[in-house]
Amino acid sequence: MSHLLRAYDRLLTAFGPQRWWPGDSPFEIAVGAVLVQNTAWRNVERAIANLRDAGVMEPRALYALPPEELAELIRPAGYFQVKARRLRNLLKFVVEEYDGSLDAMFRTDVATLREQLLSIHGIGPETADAILLYAGGLPTFVVDTYTHRVSARHGWVGYDADYHEIKDHFESGLPADAPLYNEYHALLVRVGKDFCRRSAPKCDACPLADLLPEGGIVMPT
DNA sequence: TGCCAGGCCGGGT
DNA sequence: ACCCGGCATGGC
Numbered sequence: 001m002s003h004l005l006r007a008y009d010r011l012l013t014a015f016g017p018q019r020w021w022p023g024d025s026p027f028e029i030a031v032g033a034v035l036v037q038n039t040a041w042r043n044v045e046r047a048i049a050n051l052r053d054a055g056v057m058e059p060r061a062l063y064a065l066p067p068e069e070l071a072e073l074i075r076p077a078g079y080f081q082v083k084a085r086r087l088r089n090l091l092k093f094v095v096e097e098y099d100g101s102l103d104a105m106f107r108t109d110v111a112t113l114r115e116q117l118l119s120i121h122g123i124g125p126e127t128a129d130a131i132l133l134y135a136g137g138l139p140t141f142v143v144d145t146y147t148h149r150v151s152a153r154h155g156w157v158g159y160d161a162d163y164h165e166i167k168d169h170f171e172s173g174l175p176a177d178a179p180l181y182n183e184y185h186a187l188l189v190r191v192g193k194d195f196c197r198r199s200a201p202k203c204d205a206c207p208l209a210d211l212l213p214e215g216g217i218v219m220p221t
Numbered sequence: 222t223g224c225c226a227g228g229c230c231g232g233g234t
Numbered sequence: 235a236c237c238c239g240g241c242a243t244g245g246c
Contacts, residue, residue, distance in 0.1 A: 020227095037228040043243055044227090078226090078243040086229085124229050144227050189227055198225075 003156065004173040007211055008180075011187035014207035018186035021134035023048070026102045028057055029135040033127050034087050035077040046076035059100040063091040086122025093120050106136040114140070125163045133185070139178040141170040142185045146192030152220070153196065155213045159220045 001009075022041070023029040028048065035044045048057075050073040056062045062070070071084035093116070098105040105113065110132060117128035129142040143166045152159045157166050174180060195206035203209050203217050 033227090036226090038226065039228085039242085040226040040244070042226090042245075046244090076243060079228090079241045080243080082229085082241055122229065126228065130227080142227085146227070185227085192227085 002173050003154075003211065004170065007154075007208055008174075008184055008187070010207045010211065011191055012183065015187055015190050017183060018190055020182060020186035021130075023134075025057070026106075026135040027059060030090065030102065030131045031057070031062075031087065033130040033134070034090060034122070035074060035083055037079070037083070037086075037127060039078050044077050047074040050074065050076070059091055059094045059102070063088065063095050063100075082122070086120075089120050089122050093117075102135065106138070110138050110140065125167075129167070133178060133181055137178050139176040139181055141167050141174075141181050143167050143170075144185070144189065146189045146196065147185065149198070150188055150192055150196050150208070153201070153217045154208065154211065155218045159218075 021029045021032065022045075023032050031051070032044055032048060035047050051057050051062065054065075054073055056065055056073075065073075067084055067088060070087065071080050074080050074083055074087070077083060094100055094102065094105060097116070108116070113136075114128055114132060117123050117131060118125065123131075126142060126144055129140050132138045132140045133142050143163050147170075148157075148161070148166055151157045151166055151169065152161065157169055161169075170181075170184070174184070191206065191208060195202045195208075201217055203212060
């Protein structure tokens with residue numbers, strides 16, 4: 001069994017299924033993917049609640065909203081001016097290219113859709129992959145700061161590994177299975193939050209402790 | 222109270 | 235090709 005599957009097994013046993021992504025519809029998940037950029041999920045929940053309460057959690061309705069009103073509704077998510085623009089860029093794309101239908105959007109082949117999403121100003125690799133995996137159910141691995149930190153500290157990749165290097169490491173070491181990618185990423189975030197903070201690793205109590213390389217946690221050079 | 226959170230972009234070397 | 239600052243709210 002590979003180190004990736006062994007780690008997955010430890011995490012799932014320790015934490016159980018994480019039930020990601022929190023969100024009712026694929027659209028709400030896509031919105032959340034933009035709002036959560038470098039932000040605590042708690043703050044995003046408020047913003048999403050505001051959009052729901054305003055009755056605009058739908059592509060056309062949200063796109064029809066005046067930009068200043070959109071910004072105000074998502075204020076609790078932080079970076080609200082930038083995110084309002086990024087969200088509108090995504091909405092414009094969905095409305096104009098796919099008639100406002102995420103179902104239609106996800107009918108596009110994955111590689112093409114990923115390129116299209118990446119071409120949207122404000123949608124980077126993690127946001128694109130989160131939309132593909134969590135909103136579209138497509139088997140593409142999502143890499144975030146926790147994925148990078150946990151992987152590097154275990155010596156699975158170097159600290160200098162870029163996004164695609166880390167993504168490839170997981171995708172080539174695991175079967176291409178969306179539910180697996182979904183759960184794995186959520187578990188990495190969980191273990192990251194609980195045990196693998198940037199400046200406070202608690203490796204002794206971590207469920208992955210016995211998988212650390214000789215000499216323990218690998219620190220950046 | 223400062224540090225950090227499920228990034229991404231633009232400008233400077 | 236890097237490195238860095240800006241963007242902003244809220245929790246511990």
